[in-house]
Amino acid sequence: MSTLALEVTALNKAFGGLKVTQGVSLSVRPGERRLIIGPNGAGKTTLFNQISGDLRPNSGRIRLFGEDVTALSPYQRAHRGLSRTYQIITLFGGDTLEHNVTLGLLGLLPSRWQMWRPLSTYRHLVTEARRTLDSVGLLHLAHHSVSELAYGEKRRLELAMALAQKPRVLLLDEPLAGLSNSERATVKALVASISKDTTVVMIEHDMDTALDLAETVTLLNYGRVIVDGERDQVIADERTREVYLGG
Amino acid sequence: MQFWIIQGLNSLSLGGLLFLLSSGFSLIFGLMRLANLTHGAFFMLGTYFGAIALRDYSGLNLWVTAIGAGIIVAALGGLFERLVLTRLKTNPLGQVLVTLGMAFIISDACLVLWGGDSIPVPTPHNLQAPTRLFGFVFPTYRLVLVAIAIATAIGLYILIDRTRLGAMIRAGVDDRQMARAVGIPVSRLFTIVFCLGAGIAGAAGVLGGPILSAYPGLDADMLPLALIVVILGGIGSLFGAFIGSFIIGFIYTFGTVLFPELAYIILFLPMIFVIAFRPQGLFGRLGT
Amino acid sequence: MKWIALALFAAVALLLPFVAGDFYVNLASQIFIAAIFALSLNLLVGFGGMTSLGHASYLGVAAYLSALMTTRYGFGHGAAALISILGTVAMAAFFGLIALRATGLGFLMITLALSQVLWGLAYRMSGITNGDNGIAGLTRPAPFGISLESPAAFYWFSLLAAIIAFVMMTIFVSSAFGSSLKGVRDQPRRMAALGFNPWMIRWITFVYAGFWGGIAGLLYVYYNKYIHPTSLSTTSSAEALLGVIAGGSGTLAGPAVGATLVLLLKNYASAYVERWNMLLGLVFLFIVLVMPTGIVPGLQKLASRLWRRPS
Ligand SMILES: Nc1ncnc2c1ncn2[C@@H]1O[C@H](COP(=O)(O)OP(=O)(O)O)[C@@H](O)[C@H]1O
Ligand SMILES: [Mg+2]
Numbered sequence: 001m002s003t004l005a006l007e008v009t010a011l012n013k014a015f016g017g018l019k020v021t022q023g024v025s026l027s028v029r030p031g032e033r034r035l036i037i038g039p040n041g042a043g044k045t046t047l048f049n050q051i052s053g054d055l056r057p058n059s060g061r062i063r064l065f066g067e068d069v070t071a072l073s074p075y076q077r078a079h080r081g082l083s084r085t086y087q088i089i090t091l092f093g094g095d096t097l098e099h100n101v102t103l104g105l106l107g108l109l110p111s112r113w114q115m116w117r118p119l120s121t122y123r124h125l126v127t128e129a130r131r132t133l134d135s136v137g138l139l140h141l142a143h144h145s146v147s148e149l150a151y152g153e154k155r156r157l158e159l160a161m162a163l164a165q166k167p168r169v170l171l172l173d174e175p176l177a178g179l180s181n182s183e184r185a186t187v188k189a190l191v192a193s194i195s196k197d198t199t200v201v202m203i204e205h206d207m208d209t210a211l212d213l214a215e216t217v218t219l220l221n222y223g224r225v226i227v228d229g230e231r232d233q234v235i236a237d238e239r240t241r242e243v244y245l246g247g
Numbered sequence: 248m249q250f251w252i253i254q255g256l257n258s259l260s261l262g263g264l265l266f267l268l269s270s271g272f273s274l275i276f277g278l279m280r281l282a283n284l285t286h287g288a289f290f291m292l293g294t295y296f297g298a299i300a301l302r303d304y305s306g307l308n309l310w311v312t313a314i315g316a317g318i319i320v321a322a323l324g325g326l327f328e329r330l331v332l333t334r335l336k337t338n339p340l341g342q343v344l345v346t347l348g349m350a351f352i353i354s355d356a357c358l359v360l361w362g363g364d365s366i367p368v369p370t371p372h373n374l375q376a377p378t379r380l381f382g383f384v385f386p387t388y389r390l391v392l393v394a395i396a397i398a399t400a401i402g403l404y405i406l407i408d409r410t411r412l413g414a415m416i417r418a419g420v421d422d423r424q425m426a427r428a429v430g431i432p433v434s435r436l437f438t439i440v441f442c443l444g445a446g447i448a449g450a451a452g453v454l455g456g457p458i459l460s461a462y463p464g465l466d467a468d469m470l471p472l473a474l475i476v477v478i479l480g481g482i483g484s485l486f487g488a489f490i491g492s493f494i495i496g497f498i499y500t501f502g503t504v505l506f507p508e509l510a511y512i513i514l515f516l517p518m519i520f521v522i523a524f525r526p527q528g529l530f531g532r533l534g535t
Numbered sequence: 536m537k538w539i540a541l542a543l544f545a546a547v548a549l550l551l552p553f554v555a556g557d558f559y560v561n562l563a564s565q566i567f568i569a570a571i572f573a574l575s576l577n578l579l580v581g582f583g584g585m586t587s588l589g590h591a592s593y594l595g596v597a598a599y600l601s602a603l604m605t606t607r608y609g610f611g612h613g614a615a616a617l618i619s620i621l622g623t624v625a626m627a628a629f630f631g632l633i634a635l636r637a638t639g640l641g642f643l644m645i646t647l648a649l650s651q652v653l654w655g656l657a658y659r660m661s662g663i664t665n666g667d668n669g670i671a672g673l674t675r676p677a678p679f680g681i682s683l684e685s686p687a688a689f690y691w692f693s694l695l696a697a698i699i700a701f702v703m704m705t706i707f708v709s710s711a712f713g714s715s716l717k718g719v720r721d722q723p724r725r726m727a728a729l730g731f732n733p734w735m736i737r738w739i740t741f742v743y744a745g746f747w748g749g750i751a752g753l754l755y756v757y758y759n760k761y762i763h764p765t766s767l768s769t770t771s772s773a774e775a776l777l778g779v780i781a782g783g784s785g786t787l788a789g790p791a792v793g794a795t796l797v798l799l800l801k802n803y804a805s806a807y808v809e810r811w812n813m814l815l816g817l818v819f820l821f822i823v824l825v826m827p828t829g830i831v832p833g834l835q836k837l838a839s840r841l842w843r844r845p846s
Contacts, residue, residue, distance in 0.1 A: 052728055078730035087714040090725040091717060103718055106711060107730030122711070161729070282640045284647075334824065340586055341823040343643060343778065347588070347773055348819025354811035467769065471651035474644050482641065509661060511655040515648070519633055522645065526636040 002123045003066040005030040005169050005199040006051070011060030013043075013050060013223075019047045021057065022223040028169075028216075030065075035231070036203045036215035039243065043223040044203045045087055048171050050095045051201075065170060065242045079108060081168030085158040085175060087203070091146045096133060097157055098142040101129035101135040104161040126183055132164040136190060152183040170194070184209055207244070211235070221241060252383050254504055255497075260389035260458065262496025263396025267451030268469060269476040269488045270403060271444025277420045277483025279441050280339060281332070284346040287470030288353035289445045291461070295357050296320075298366040298461040309371045309404040313453035320449025321442040324442020334436065350466060358463045368456025388457055395454065399447065400489050407485060416440060420483060440493050472499065475518050481528025491528060540788075548694060560686040561758075562802060565797050567697035568754045573778040573794035574704050575747030578781045580776065581784030582708050583740045584720030585635075585642050588772050589650030593748025595767035596653065597623040598756035602670040603663065612676030627745020631738045638723075650772060655759025657764035667725045669763035673756060683757065693754055697791075700747055705787055707743065709819065716740055721835040770812060774801070777815065792831050 001039040006028040013021035021042040028034050036044050040198055049055040051062055053074035062070045069077050092100050103152065105125045106112045120126065133139045136156040149157065156176060164172055175191065176184050194200055204210035211217075219227040227237045234240055268283040272286045296316040300307050312492060327349060374388045407413040418426040419436055427433050459465060476495050480487025494517060502510035552560050572594055579585040597619045604615035634645040657664045664670065675683040683689045707713055718726045719733045727733055756762050765771065774797055782793025800818065805811040826833060 016632075017591050054724060054728070073732070074724075075730050075732045076728035078728055084728055086725070090722055092721055094721075099714070103714060106715065107726070111711055112715055112731060115713075116706050116710050118709045119711045120712040165729070276640075280640065282644050329826070331820065336829060338823075339640065340716070341585075341827055343640065343789045344776070344823050345820050346817040348823070351770070351773070351812045351816030351819070353817065355810055359813075434568060438537075467651070471648050471655070474648040474651075478641075480642060484646075508660045511652050511659060518648065522633050522636045526641075 002113045003030075004028060004063070005032065005065060006201065007061075007063040007066075008047075008051065009061045009063075011047070011062070012049060012058045013046060013055065014058060017235060020223045021050065021060075022093050024060070024220070024223070024225055026225070026228070027070035028199055028201060030168075030199055031214055033215045034199075034201045035210055035217045036201065036220060037205055037207055037210075037217060038207070038226075039205065040230055042205075042220040044205075044220055045173055047220070048173055048203065050173060052082060075107075078165070082171070083162040083167030085162050085173055086170035087173040087177065089151075089154050090159060091154060091157060091161075093147045094145060095139055095158075096145055097133055097149075098126060100146060100157060101132055101160055101164050102126055103131060104164045108165055118195075129164060132160050135163070136160045137186065152179050152187075155179060155183070156187060156190070159187065163194070169199045169201070170202065172204050174205070175205055176206060176221055188213065192233055197209060249383060254500055256319075256385055256389050256393075258390045258497040258500040259493065260496075261500055262493035264451055264455045264458070265472055265476050266396050266489055266492035266498055267454070268398060268401070268448055269473040269480075269492055270485055271447045272473050273477045273480070273483055273485060273488040274403075274440055275444045276417075276477065278416055279332075279437050282343050282346070283441075283444070284343060284470065285324075285327070285353065286347045286444070286448055286473060287348040287466035287468075288326060289448040290452040290455070290469050291357060291466040292323070292353055293317070293320055294368065294447035294456045294459065294461040294465060295361055295366070295452075296449070297453030297456045298368045299361065299458075301368060302319070302366065306371070309457070311370070313450045316453045317446040319448030321446030324445025325438055325442040327525075328438050333437075343495065350470075354463065354466050357461075358406055361461070363463055365460045365462035366480045367460045369451070370457040392454060392458075400485075401486055428531070472514075475515065478528060479521050481530040484528065484530040487528055487530030551752075552690050557686045559720070560690045562695045562798075564690050564758055565687070565802075566798050567693040568751055568758060569775070569778065569794040569798045570791035571697055571700045571754065572776050573782070574700060575751060575752055575788035576775045577784055577790040578704060578708065578744040578747070579780045580779050581790070582713065582716050582720065583788065585638070585696050585737060585741070585746075586776070587646040588769065588776065589630075589646030590744075590748055590775050591636075591767050591769075591771035592646075592650040592653050592670055592746045593623050593627060594752035594755055594771065595657065595762075597749035597752030598762045598766060599657065599664060600672070601753055601756050602673055604760045605673065606670060607663075612674075616676070619753060620746065623749030623752065624742060624746050627742045628738075631741035635734060635737050635741060640743075642779070647769065647772075650767065651769065654764055654767040655829075664764070667764065669761055671761045673760040673762070674840045675757045675760065689758060696750065696754055697846055700750065701787075701791070704708070704747065708787070712736070712739075713832060716830035731827055747837075767789075770815065773819070774815065777819055777822065781818070781826070781830055781832075782787050783831035786831050789829050789831035793829065796830070 005029050006026065008024060008026040011021050011024040024047060031158060038044055046055065047164065050057045053072060061068060064077065064080050064082060067080065092103065102119055102125050106119060107129055111122065129200060130139060132143055133142050136159055138153060138156055138160065141153065146157065159175060175187055179187060189210065202210065211231065214231050216229065217231050218225055219234060219240055221243050226239050227234045268290050269285065273282055275281055275283050293316040296319060297312050300312045301309065322517060331345050332342055370388045376387060376392060378385045378387045378390060396526065407416060415431045415436055419429055419433055423433060472495060476491040477488055480491025495514065498517065499510060499514055502513040506513065551563055575591045578586065579587050600619035600622045604610040604618055605612060610618065614784050614832065630649055634642050634649065637645055656664055675689065677683060681688065683692050713735055715726065715731050719736050721732045755766065778794035778797045779790040781796060782791065783789030800814065801811055804814055
């Protein structure tokens, strides 16, 4: 019986009168691939924001590998192996791709407090960053500015920044959103190739594409967990059909 | 005992003035996300208008002058908002900087026009005799000033809470995008609120005249007090501005009388305390 | 382009004391001081995205501390300088704790309020600060026995200080830490998710900027041999901010150029019209409305366009 990679218990969050997370509990085993689905506005991103520490829940607990991180800041959670991507692309637009990924690597190292040596002189970080860029197929653009990228390339860069950190738990917020079919296939393959050392929790409301990536699925609606379990079980469930087909 | 009573009343009247100043600042900030650093200058402009008008035209009285100054300053504020601030809609930092620039221009213009000596504003004749209440003597004008501030607070409350305009302002404060989406003319609302805030500040300048007089640097004395009030009370909250004004009025008045050299330090202690433990201010909702 | 500008600067800086009269040499010293001050503010405004309207606090407090230490408390210049800088840094550390509870406009308002409090104190604690009369009759230090009394000597001293300041701040913003600072300016949430502590990064920068503000303050009081509450005023903070924005915040040399322009404007224009505040206000309006990204980036764009044309 190993400890859970991510454990959320009885989480609640409201914006004013709007209850966006209502008693949500999740248990994700190490190495698991979990898909979180639900219609727009179901509270998926808000759930991620609470797991990553961007938002404070009103009540409930969040544990990473058994450690209670509910009171920790986002950066402290990052140092405990949590990494995430954003649904709304959040990159350093004026800088190069290489710089973006190197910055991601720097975040977990003590050298981030270094006040005299330029980041670009950290050869091993740059090498590592380029390797990650290569793995998402963006190496040829390493010295280009992010602002020159097409949307699909930005999505992959988002992913690269998170992957570079070799997280223990990776949160992906709609990594396929807005991509063309061929780009979808690329990113899907990329996500499928993530090492089993990393636990992946992924939001996608497009079930068709994302389902093959998942082992387990959680269905959220109106801030509540509606169904939760093995993939096929959840798909077959009556309530899933109700939410999705408006039954 | 008389000392405490008098200083208490002084505190209340300063608090009242601060409310007139900071309520507009707070409204503007809440709706437009604009730190209007011209606000102290609007107040000073009002005081100068009052001082000059009452000095040169004997037929005027303080109340008419206050209303007139309020209207003039509101109009100036409206022009400034329309001609300059709207151009900088996408540049909030630029907006603050031009309000600062405008404050410099106004305060220097006052110096050019009316010189470096302070100009008194006479207390209305019928309010010069002190009022006797419960065996104590009160300066009548200050009592009236406190009453005006409270009346203004009630008026603003009704405006914001009970009228259509107020409903639109509240919607704009809560969520500008949403307000736009449902068809509220946000841009016109900005102008109205800016005029309103500027006008109250201008009128307050006249009303504060009998206590403060018009002098160069009045704006620089008043603006920080208004800033401290809104930081204390919570930026964008009218109620916070009300409570904050009287807290600062008391602290400043008693601080100045009891520890003249330290008044400024005492003044900013509550601000530090609030920022440390409740950065959104006592009654604020915005973190900013 | 950069090298041409640098060579030009070096030539002018080295020759100036030999060819120019005292007035211009003194003006140049003032420019160096204003440049250090603007560069330190730019760490906050340009690289940290923290627009402070209270930077005069550090200049003024360091200057007042030095003045008080050397006159009222009889310290030598070395000890006084040390105490002034330590005191200023400690104050920046404390003010940073308060002001960085907020960001954006909240930060701006708090820094403004804090500096106004100091300004008020300088006027009112006249028992110590001598109030509106200011503290006069100060002396310049004589490091290693070299007197700084002559305009030329002070010129070299402030030039050296400005070069050191420029190099140190350039290293700071180019470092790994500087990269995280810019990251926090652009995407604070993402930076936190990547493992950076945005608050700490901002606070350290705030204190460092306070340190250089304090250095500028020491030079300022050495130069003027006099200190008055106006050095703590909003006008003083605003002049520096105008320099930063006019020159181009977030660029390395821009604020120095901007500060130079502001100082020249102040010296020349105010000699004729005596309306410095009004002019300052008008320039604010002009820069923000007409040249929002600043003069140096504007010129750079122009230069690179001219550069490319022949090829
Ligand atoms: N910061 C916020 N303030 C107020 N309401 C919010 C905020 N963030 C999200 N919401 C609301 O919470 C609900 C859930 O949003 P979200 O978590 O983004 O949904 P999803 O990612 O499942 O589409 C939506 O109705 C959204 O409008
Ligand atoms: Mg979402």
